[in-house]
Every structure is written in C-alpha cells, then in structure tokens.
Amino acid sequence: MKTAEIKRRYLAHFEANGHTVVPSAPLPAIDDPNLLFINAGMVQFVPFFLGQQTAPYSRAVSVQKCIRTPDIDEVGKTSRHGTFFQMNGNFSFGDYFKAGAIPLAWELITKSVEQGGFGLDPERIWATVYLDDDEAIEIWKQTGMPAERIVRRGKKDNFWSMGIPGPAGPCSELYYDRGPAYGPDGGPEADEDRFLEFWNLVFMQHEITDVKSKEDFTIVGDLPKQNIDTGMGLERMASILQGVDNMYEIDEIRPVLSRAAEMTGKSYGAHSGHAASESHPDDVRLRVIADHVRTALMLIGDGIVPSNEGRGYVLRRIMRRAIRSIRLLGWQEPALPILLPLARDCMSPSYPELAEEFGRISTYAYAEEDAFLSTLKSGTTILDTAITETKSSGGQKLSGDKAFQLHDTYGFPIDLTLEIAQEQGLQVDQDGFRRLMADQRARAKADAAARKTGHADLSAYRSALDAGGPVEFTGYQEITRESR
Ligand code: ATP
Ligand code: MG
Ligand code: MG
Ligand code: MG
Incomplete structure (x- = not known):
C-alpha cells in the first residue's frame, strides 16, 4: 500500500467517526526557542489542551509534518528514525477518552484492506501501557488482545510530553512484531527493531513543567479536560505494509536512496540481513543521504533558509551531512541537482506546493551545496596537513x-573539524578555539561601538590582522548573495 493511500485511509477512518480534517501546520509554526520545529501532531493543538482556547471541533484528525533533530544520530542506524517524518494523528478535546481511542485504533489497523483498513494480523500486535494503567489494560483485553502481549512500561516510554513544559500524559503504544529475522523474541522490552513501535495513544490529562528529561519533570496539575492525542508514524506504517526492512525503503524515500547508490556504485543491501543492527556502513550512509535530502526539501519548502543560527543552522548541518556522506561514498560532484528533484517527485503528490515552489527551493539548496563544496575544498587540504603534522609530532590534539x-x-565549520579530526583519532582543543572565538566577538563589539560613536579603535583591527593574517572569506559568506 502506497504511503499516500495509508494517509488517505487514516483520514477517512477518523472523518467517518466524526473527526474534522485539519491540515498540517508548517514545520516552524511555533514561537518557542526550546522547540525549533514541530515534533508531533499535537503541537498545533496545545492551546486547546491547556484550555487557553476553545477548539472549534471536539474531534480532529491530521497528518502533521514533523522534525526531530534529537533523532538525527539514529537515522540510518535504526530502521525507524527519520529527521523528517509525518505523523498521522487523531485528537479528542474533552470528547472521547481511553474507551473511545483504543477501539478506534484497533478497528483501523485490524480491519481488512478490502474494507478500507490496514489488515494487520492481530497476532503480531503488542500493546504497552503506563505502569499502573489497569484501565487501559482492561480496554485492550476487550479488543481481544491477550494479556501476555500487553506490557507495562515506565516514564521513559509510556509517559508522553513534547519535551518542554505543556500538556502531557500517560500513554499506550502499539508495536508490530516483524518476526525472528529482525531480532529476538520477548516483546518491545527485548528488541525495538523487531517489535516496531508504530502508534502512540496519549491520554492527555496533565500539565508539566521543569522538564529536564523524559523521566525528570514536575506535574503542575490536571488539564481542564481529559483529552486524546495520538501519533502514528506514517513512514513506519508504510514500512510494515510495504514489507520493507526500514522506513528509508518505502515508496516516498527509496528512489533517492537507490539513485545515491547508483551514483556511488554501491549495491545497497547486498551485505546485510534484515535487522538494522547488521547494516553495512555504506548502507547507513545511503539512508542518511536519502533522509537528509528529503528533510532539506521539506524545510526549505516551509520557508527555512540555510544560515548560521537557529532553524537555518539546523538545515545547514543537515545539508552538509548529506553532502559529506555522498562524498565519503565517492561522489565528488554536486549531488543535489540529481537527488533533490527526485525527492520532490516522491513528495509532491502529497505536497503539491513543493513542485510549484521548486525554483525557489532548489536555488537555495544548490547554492548551499556549491558554497559548502568550495569550503570543503579549501579547508580539507589545510586540515589534512594539520592532522598529519599533529600526528607526526606525537600530538593527540x-x-x-x-x-x-x-x-x-x-569558513570551515568547527563541527566538521571535530568530526574529521575524530575520524583520524585526534581530539581538538575546543577550549582554545572558544577563547579565540570570544576574543573575536569582543573585537567585533568594540568595532560596532566605535562605529556608533564615530571613534574607530584601529588597534583592534591591527591586532586582528596580526593574529590571523589577511582575512579572506569564502564558503558560507557566499550563500547570502541571493543572486546565486
Ligand atoms: P521511538 O521510541 O521509536 O523513538 P517515540 O516513542 O519517540 O519513538 P512518539 O513520541 O511516541 O515516538 O511519537 C509517536 C509516533 O511517531 C511513534 O510511535 C512513531 O510511529 C513515530 N515516530 C516517532 N519518532 C519518529 C522518527 N524519528 N521517525 C519516524 N517516525 C517517528
Ligand atoms: Mg523517539
Ligand atoms: Mg518509543
Ligand atoms: Mg512512543
């Protein structure tokens, strides 16, 4: 079943059950420095849960574009983490609660494909509940789920929040057993690659604050009403229904991955079994490329441009990682002019604006790649020499x-210096680097102050010149020239 069809069926099921279809909010929709991008379907509904606003509907359904930067290191290594992904979700604002949400979910996933459902084999489905949630256990049992496939889990997995202060609550999750080829038996606690989490039903009933981690926060109190917030990973459901090993192999992502493999002469999947943990490093890189190219497309599509701070910097790092990954696989030319149009073709059936705005999107993307490639060219030689010198003099830093x-x-970014040095077994004197950065900032400040008062302190320029020699900026500075 195509990803677009899974989305359509999800919306249709909940619409038929009285839910209003609400469009995805744009990725950078909220103004909170702690959450640069929307990371779940419920984010656009926060004021309804908190009771700050009255929802214009009591039930809603959406497919929300999400970005989870904390998952970036998992991308390609697990079967199930993308930086960008789509979250199907149904919501109740003080309307139905557990006894409504669980049967609605069960019906959709177990109803046959012919009848408009997803046709999952009930024998392969497991449910988890929060530690003491006997009520949820009882409701699961009524669906026919046997007690041995219902597992109690703690805060880390079964108490959900956005990771910042706001609404939160205990949750109940659905897992699909992909079989022994993917890992050992024993349920979600034993192996989360074999037992794939695909849907989280959150019983949204508390407000939390003081959030230090998934397990360390303070409950302020109860929300005015008991609500439901669910999130089903669209790509995860697609990987189950398309019978592929991981989310990068579904119809919306695979063409980019395959093309990157072709470009670099790699035979994707040739060396590995089904489990993500057995993956060949080249395969991991190819998945990173496919994920990051798509993420860049969606971010620029939603108005983010590469820059040196905030959201733009996240985009820049994601793009650099894609570009560097394909170079490490042996492709030295610009790659985005080949891969980005493919990503667009995969995604534009669901997001037609990507095709309409591709001129703008690709201008930013290709300029960023060009700038990064010239930065790499100048910086890498110097870094390689410095690494060789450091090593031959017996240094480790x-x-x-x-x-x-x-x-x-x-213009060679420090994170890249760190990464390359690390690959060569060297550390970097980060304290020293930070000191020099601070000095530079102080000089820039003095300069700005001088400009304001009209008294230029030339000594600052002189010492800057003495310290660094003539300054010639390349790379990232060029990106700001809109004409490129
Ligand atoms: P995991 O434990 O696998 O990291 P999660 O518990 O962090 O997932 P939730 O916060 O419960 O995920 O999000 C709801 C659903 O969104 C998940 O059940 C999953 O289907 C999907 N999902 C979460 N993170 C990702 C991701 N990085 N890429 C793709 N889908 C995701
Ligand atoms: Mg997670
Ligand atoms: Mg989880
Ligand atoms: Mg979860």
Whole structure:
C-alpha cells in the first residue's frame, strides 16, 4: 500500500467517526526557542489542551509534518528514525477518552484492506501501557488482545510530553512484531527493531513543567479536560505494509536512496540481513543521504533558509551531512541537482506546493551545496596537513589556533573539524578555539561601538590582522548573495 493511500485511509477512518480534517501546520509554526520545529501532531493543538482556547471541533484528525533533530544520530542506524517524518494523528478535546481511542485504533489497523483498513494480523500486535494503567489494560483485553502481549512500561516510554513544559500524559503504544529475522523474541522490552513501535495513544490529562528529561519533570496539575492525542508514524506504517526492512525503503524515500547508490556504485543491501543492527556502513550512509535530502526539501519548502543560527543552522548541518556522506561514498560532484528533484517527485503528490515552489527551493539548496563544496575544498587540504603534522609530532590534539583559523579564514565549520579530526583519532582543543572565538566577538563589539560613536579603535583591527593574517572569506559568506 502506497504511503499516500495509508494517509488517505487514516483520514477517512477518523472523518467517518466524526473527526474534522485539519491540515498540517508548517514545520516552524511555533514561537518557542526550546522547540525549533514541530515534533508531533499535537503541537498545533496545545492551546486547546491547556484550555487557553476553545477548539472549534471536539474531534480532529491530521497528518502533521514533523522534525526531530534529537533523532538525527539514529537515522540510518535504526530502521525507524527519520529527521523528517509525518505523523498521522487523531485528537479528542474533552470528547472521547481511553474507551473511545483504543477501539478506534484497533478497528483501523485490524480491519481488512478490502474494507478500507490496514489488515494487520492481530497476532503480531503488542500493546504497552503506563505502569499502573489497569484501565487501559482492561480496554485492550476487550479488543481481544491477550494479556501476555500487553506490557507495562515506565516514564521513559509510556509517559508522553513534547519535551518542554505543556500538556502531557500517560500513554499506550502499539508495536508490530516483524518476526525472528529482525531480532529476538520477548516483546518491545527485548528488541525495538523487531517489535516496531508504530502508534502512540496519549491520554492527555496533565500539565508539566521543569522538564529536564523524559523521566525528570514536575506535574503542575490536571488539564481542564481529559483529552486524546495520538501519533502514528506514517513512514513506519508504510514500512510494515510495504514489507520493507526500514522506513528509508518505502515508496516516498527509496528512489533517492537507490539513485545515491547508483551514483556511488554501491549495491545497497547486498551485505546485510534484515535487522538494522547488521547494516553495512555504506548502507547507513545511503539512508542518511536519502533522509537528509528529503528533510532539506521539506524545510526549505516551509520557508527555512540555510544560515548560521537557529532553524537555518539546523538545515545547514543537515545539508552538509548529506553532502559529506555522498562524498565519503565517492561522489565528488554536486549531488543535489540529481537527488533533490527526485525527492520532490516522491513528495509532491502529497505536497503539491513543493513542485510549484521548486525554483525557489532548489536555488537555495544548490547554492548551499556549491558554497559548502568550495569550503570543503579549501579547508580539507589545510586540515589534512594539520592532522598529519599533529600526528607526526606525537600530538593527540589539534590546536585551537588551527581550528580557529579554519573557521575564520576558510569558513570551515568547527563541527566538521571535530568530526574529521575524530575520524583520524585526534581530539581538538575546543577550549582554545572558544577563547579565540570570544576574543573575536569582543573585537567585533568594540568595532560596532566605535562605529556608533564615530571613534574607530584601529588597534583592534591591527591586532586582528596580526593574529590571523589577511582575512579572506569564502564558503558560507557566499550563500547570502541571493543572486546565486
Ligand atoms: P521511538 O521510541 O521509536 O523513538 P517515540 O516513542 O519517540 O519513538 P512518539 O513520541 O511516541 O515516538 O511519537 C509517536 C509516533 O511517531 C511513534 O510511535 C512513531 O510511529 C513515530 N515516530 C516517532 N519518532 C519518529 C522518527 N524519528 N521517525 C519516524 N517516525 C517517528
Ligand atoms: Mg523517539
Ligand atoms: Mg518509543
Ligand atoms: Mg512512543
């Protein structure tokens, strides 16, 4: 079943059950420095849950575009984490609660494909509940779920929040057993690759604050009403229904992955079994490329442009990682002019605006890649020389001076210096680097102050010149030139 069809069936099921279809909010929709991007379907409904606003409907259904940057290190290594993904969700604002949400979910996933459902084999489905939630256990049993496939789990997995202060609550999750080829038996507690989490039903009833981690927060009190917030990973459901090993192999992502494999002469999947943990490093890189190209497309599509701070910096890092990954696989030319149009073709059936705005999107994307490639070209030679020198003199740490020079003179980003040095078994004197950065900022401040008062303090320029030599900016500075 195609991803677009899964989405359509999800919306249709809940619409037939009295839910209003609400469009996805744009990725950067909220103004909260702690949450740069929407990370779940419920985010656009927060004021309804908190009782700050009255919802214009008591039941809603949506397919929300999401970004989870904390998952970026998992991408490609697990079967199930994307930086960008889509979350199907149904919501009740003080309307139905557990006894409504569980049967509605069960019906959709077990109803046959012919009848408009997803046709999952009930024998393969497991449910988890929050520690003491006997009520949820009872409702699951009424669906026919045997007690041995209902598992109690703690806060880390079964108490959901956005990761920032706001509405939260205990939850009940659905897992699909993909079989012994994917890992050992024993349910979600034993192996989360074999037992794939695909749907989370959150019983939204508390407000939390002081959030330090998934397990460390303070409950302020109860929400005015008992609500339901669910999230089903669209790509995860697609990987189940399409019978593929991971989310990067579904119809909306695979063409980009396959093309990247072709470009680099890699035979994707040739060396590995079904379990993500057995993956060949080249395969992991190909998945990273496919994920990150799609993420970049969706972010620029929603108005983010590469920059050195905030959301733009997240985009920049994601793009750099895709570009570097394909270079590490042996492709030295610009890759985005080949891969980005493919990602667009995969996604535009669901998001037609991507096709309409591709001129703008691709201009930013290709300029960013060009700029990064020239940065890499100038910086890599210098870094390689510095690494060789450090090693041959018996050192284990690249100097802060060198890291700063790379950053300042060649626009070579510090995270890349760290990454490359680490690959070569070296550390970087980050304290030294930070000191030089601070000095530079102080000089810039003095300069700005001088400009304001009209008294230029030339000594600042002089010492900057003495310290760093003539300054020639390349790379990222160029991206700001809109004409490119
Ligand atoms: P996991 O434990 O696998 O990291 P999660 O518990 O963090 O998932 P939830 O916060 O419960 O995920 O989100 C609801 C649903 O969204 C999940 O059940 C899953 O189907 C989907 N989902 C979550 N994170 C991702 C991701 N990074 N990529 C794709 N789908 C995701
Ligand atoms: Mg997670
Ligand atoms: Mg989980
Ligand atoms: Mg979950």
